[in-house]
Amino acid sequence: MRYELYYWPSIQGRGEFVRLALEEAGADYVDVARLSGRGKGVPALERFLDSRTEERPPFAPPFLKAGELVIGQTANILLYLGPRLGLAPKAEASRLWAHQLQLTVTDFLVEIHDIHHPIAGSLYYRQQKTEARRRAKYFIRDRLPKFIDYFETVLTRNSNGRGYMLGRRLSYVDLSMFQLIAGLRYAFPRTMARVERDIPGLVALHDKVAARPNIAAYLASRRRIPFNQYGIFRHYPELDK
Amino acid sequence: MRYELYYWPSIQGRGEFVRLALEEAGADYVDVARLSGRGKGVPALERFLDSRTEERPPFAPPFLKAGELVIGQTANILLYLGPRLGLAPKAEASRLWAHQLQLTVTDFLVEIHDIHHPIAGSLYYRQQKTEARRRAKYFIRDRLPKFIDYFETVLTRNSNGRGYMLGRRLSYVDLSMFQLIAGLRYAFPRTMARVERDIPGLVALHDKVAARPNIAAYLASRRRIPFNQYGIFRHYPELDK
Numbered sequence: 001m002r003y004e005l006y007y008w009p010s011i012q013g014r015g016e017f018v019r020l021a022l023e024e025a026g027a028d029y030v031d032v033a034r035l036s037g038r039g040k041g042v043p044a045l046e047r048f049l050d051s052r053t054e055e056r057p058p059f060a061p062p063f064l065k066a067g068e069l070v071i072g073q074t075a076n077i078l079l080y081l082g083p084r085l086g087l088a089p090k091a092e093a094s095r096l097w098a099h100q101l102q103l104t105v106t107d108f109l110v111e112i113h114d115i116h117h118p119i120a121g122s123l124y125y126r127q128q129k130t131e132a133r134r135r136a137k138y139f140i141r142d143r144l145p146k147f148i149d150y151f152e153t154v155l156t157r158n159s160n161g162r163g164y165m166l167g168r169r170l171s172y173v174d175l176s177m178f179q180l181i182a183g184l185r186y187a188f189p190r191t192m193a194r195v196e197r198d199i200p201g202l203v204a205l206h207d208k209v210a211a212r213p214n215i216a217a218y219l220a221s222r223r224r225i226p227f228n229q230y231g232i233f234r235h236y237p238e239l240d241k
Numbered sequence: 242m243r244y245e246l247y248y249w250p251s252i253q254g255r256g257e258f259v260r261l262a263l264e265e266a267g268a269d270y271v272d273v274a275r276l277s278g279r280g281k282g283v284p285a286l287e288r289f290l291d292s293r294t295e296e297r298p299p300f301a302p303p304f305l306k307a308g309e310l311v312i313g314q315t316a317n318i319l320l321y322l323g324p325r326l327g328l329a330p331k332a333e334a335s336r337l338w339a340h341q342l343q344l345t346v347t348d349f350l351v352e353i354h355d356i357h358h359p360i361a362g363s364l365y366y367r368q369q370k371t372e373a374r375r376r377a378k379y380f381i382r383d384r385l386p387k388f389i390d391y392f393e394t395v396l397t398r399n400s401n402g403r404g405y406m407l408g409r410r411l412s413y414v415d416l417s418m419f420q421l422i423a424g425l426r427y428a429f430p431r432t433m434a435r436v437e438r439d440i441p442g443l444v445a446l447h448d449k450v451a452a453r454p455n456i457a458a459y460l461a462s463r464r465r466i467p468f469n470q471y472g473i474f475r476h477y478p479e480l481d482k
Contacts, residue, residue, distance in 0.1 A: 056338050056398075057395070069334055071341065073345065093310055096312055096317060100313045104300045104314065107300075118359045122379060131360065131372050139361075154298070157296045
């Protein structure tokens, strides 16, 4: 099946967690809003969001079209794709556990995003800079360590793992950990330089994912959008103290 | 099976979405942290969070113990419970859709919570009151209407429904809609008095859920913790303009 991913074409954002899964699996997919032509591009994405007839409209991108199905919410897309792409365990208990971790990634991403947008997503960063500085202080002191120490603990306690987050094989959760570490390094290089000593497992996992042939090829390609100041992870030096 | 719910005993919070599902279904469950005695109360909850051996530790409450399984993340708990309690459709596509809606509820709840805590969860409201006022303005103008209009649209487009969010039968998503409307009325009575005219479907659904025998009995019981100033939905008049 050819999957159609709908996400903003100029940022990694939440869509990147889906892109990484599709790329690792070598899946047949199109990144619809990044193409041009009839039925492509951002208008194709907006057609779903603005539709007056779609019975099950997504609230926001990313969403995935898989045949007749339209699936929204990043973690939900990965819940669906995981077993189909060989990136999730088979047993229900383990699948729920993978999804639980992915939902914790989702929570973390909201907090990361809201550092630079603590007041409103509809305002520019410069319009909420004072509040952002204040929020960043608590994020770096309390929240960042809490989340990454948790993920490191999970990795360490996966007693039958070989450095993966769950089980013995790569899952979409590992790909998400790669993306988290990469994004945090981009946004908070000073903080991460200090913090990474405490999370050797996650750092090794990041490197292991980056070295996988399909991921390495993807990262070197033009399909990988560079980090920039429009996504979730943004580098404002004044927030990285 | 006797389910064990672990959640803070003094607030509705995220745990309430699970409580409503268990109550509607008349499930056999204990609300562990609200009981006293050996292996009960808040210490029992904290034992999981602070455990140094739990292989799959939850990040935060609520979590549900179902036999040997420990499931975290509210929407994940409902994903698991839904079919077991007869509160989710059978077909995979519909189950994913229910879960997608629940994840959109999750997103909405973060935004509702962060109105009174835009800087840090570790600070008191009074320490971030200025920022809260600013955030509330954009929430009430932009975000609240966006979310509730979306849910109203979903309800309206459920062409084979009888006023339910999906399909022809009650699901956990309907219970969550009840809780959203109830909570928003508590937190933002002035805003909701104005806004409710635009969401007749959700208001009717709220009333329909409240009138269900098991839910009505629950709401009248001491098991239903009243809304208060410690949960997600808080009533600060200065934020409800």
